Amino acid sequence: GQQVMQIPQYQHVQEGEDFTTYCNSSTTLSNIQWYKQRPGGHPVFLIQLVKSGEVKKQKRLTFQFGEAKKNSSLHITATQTTDVGTYFCASRFGGGSNYKLTFGKGTLLTVNP
């Protein structure tokens, strides 16, 4: 079935260090989404990428979609304690209202102040 693989599963950093999580697929993806889930919270949509090689920034967060559209990354510069949470990549499969969002297993980021 359609899968998106995400690594690493866990990442612990010192506050101020950078963080990157990676998402990979064996098949070409039409899109990639990123969500953040704070501890005890619910997933919150961050961004969607659809174009080959696309790069988008949100303050200290940089999202990238690979040229072959088989991988994506989320990079956080100078992490803060507010960045703690699980970051999920997800991709939509199917069309119209029949689409299904398949999630990666997530990367849990912890930040030591």
Added chain:
Amino acid sequence: DTAVSQTPKYLVTQMGNDKSIKCEQNLGHDTMYWYKQDSKKFLKIMFSYNNKELIINETVPNRFSPKSPDKAHLNLHINSLELGDSAVYFCASSHIYEQYFGPGTRLTVT
């Protein structure tokens, strides 16, 4: 104003019982979903409804029965609860591609 709300937030029950979780969205979205998040945080879609019509039904035991009385509501009824049903259940809604999740219902089956 809460965009996607779920009740109850916590549900503790015994094996064999039947329980329901309710979800409501006030975003005017056409599509609603149920997801299950297990103890390892893996998020898996269970059902998807578009305008009250079932669109996606993943390989979920038929003890789970969703019901959408109108496009703003999607409820989940679970019969004969089992230990393995313990998880956090999230409702979500979407208009185009971005999904909005509810706060989740933590179900514990003892």
